[in-house]
Amino acid sequence: MKILIADDNHTDRLILSKVLENLNHEVVQAKDGSDAIEQFKKHAPALVLLDVLMPGYDGYEVAEIIKTDSSRAWFPIIFLTSLTEASDLAKCITAGGDDFVSKPINKIIIKAKIDAFERIINLYDTVAEQRERIQYHHEHLVQEQEAAKRIFNNIAHRGCLASDNINYHLSPMSIFNGDLMLAAELPMGGMRLFLADFTGHGLPAAIGAMPASEIFYGMTTKGFSIPDMMVEMNKRLYSVLPRGIFCCVIVIDIDSIDEALTIWNAGAPNSFLIDTKSKQLTPIPSSHLPLGIQSPEKFKVACQSFEFTKHHKVIAVTDGIIEAEDIHGNMFGEEKMVDCIKANVTSDNICGALLAEVNLFCGKTDQSDDLSLLEVAFPAISSDDILQSSEMELTESGTSDSELSLKLRGKSLGNFDPIPLFMQTILSCNELAPHRARIFTVLSELYNNALDHGVLGLDSAMKNSSEGFANYYAKRIQGLNDLDVGFVKVSVDHHPTANGGRLIFSIADSGEGFDVQKIVKEGVKDYSGRGLPLLLKLCDTVEYFDSGTRVKAIYNWDHHDIPE
């Protein structure tokens, strides 16, 4: 070990040097205070022995100066002193010394003290080295997470979360907390929202989120229903997630044409449907095991549907908000959350109010890192907006001259949604891409009319009240479950024309039909009643035959007339 001895007494210095050299230490000598400071800077000794009384700078002053040297981690200073007053000895420590040895120096004592300090120095070096290594690893980890986050954000982009009707809170590094929030516009207007909470933290949670978001965006744009999408997502997560890691989800569809909300909660805390007019809160509890637990054979999705208009909102949370703790370890809990929502029910930003309340409760500002919160109002998308589209190259391709028809009977009507199949086939003709939203709307309106009002005989007038609304959907689910007779036949015929093409949709059902004239008249007043005004707006012609059990709609499209 390199040791600096500063003593103005030449003899004392020589004796001590010899003693230390015999103990295999490397010794640097200084003859007074200023020399000590110089030698210290030059040789960077591991330990300093300082005489208290020296000309020029005395030992105390030297100690104060060299202790401020910030380039060194730590080095001990031992004072050598012939002083015996307690206050003088105490001053050795207050001046920055670590110990003192009385003069004349006792060989055994100085050796013992130097050995003790050598142990501390070694310990200090080990800690410093480990800290450096940890710091390096930490920086590396942060860098990796940043990179992973960028990759992740490209895959699990937030979709249309920035829409005006949405307020949300999600930590920027939320993916490493296992929280995932996605939003996409539905092909026929409205939007689909998705809030997921993977158990665990860090990479396992982030990796599970990747297939989930790919399935979300892939299947939502293709027009798959919530149950179809969740079955697929569960299947994938069940196969990739290890046992013990699972995913709680809330998935919400807002249908802006039908003014309906469809929601499914699997393992997350209660979501709330808010009627801002009546100030009523309807809790939507979890009704299923989280994703990734149940084998695909046993997995069943039963959604709930509600009326959802311009004066409704829906709030979804993960357990972070319920389990947020104050400094005493008390949890925020659902009761406080409900109270806060009620107190701010007419606010434009319930999410913000709730977040402020939780932060106040926790008494910390960093708490919000673990909270994910989603507030959605009715989307500001009118039926005109779904006519929007993007520019497209013009090439003759795919199914521009084709006919596809499918007849679904009995149980299959409840088990299979034919819309994605038809959409995929029709859109193989690339020129139709700008018409996607229009075609989707036409096809799904026609098909749902045939199934709901035709085969199942449901009356759309039921949907005129909130209760009737829920009732309507309950009856629909029941009806589909019980179905073993009846059919819907869908046929789409696509002919090329001089400047584009003509799509002829023909739908027939086994229902009893209806009074076409009456519905056409009433339907104009309201969007319920088979969505006829919308169909008439989108299509060139809509005709009913066989007392309303058969409908033919014609949609002409033109290369030069891209819908706006």
Add this chain to the structure above:
Amino acid sequence: MAVSSVTSADGKSLTISIEGRFDFSAHQAFRGAYEKVSPIPSDIIVDMSGTTYLDSSALGMLLLLRDHSGGDSSNIQLKNCNEDIKKILTISNFEQLFKLV
């Protein structure tokens, strides 16, 4: 947190008790409580009379136990759960996988 376990005299059932918070800190001890028993008894009882709190990682641990003891053919009872714990189990619909008694 403390995890203890007892195998019945006939070796047919294993009771695991968790004291205090059942969260990630119980991971090693909880796993040890059933992995050291071989063969794993057909009936497993998780006694939560002393459990104050349960989080989602504990749910994961219960799933691991379920898998270890035969998955769908397992027979696991969750006993003496307090109201808070029952609520967490019901939110996740775990009563479909475990018997709450």
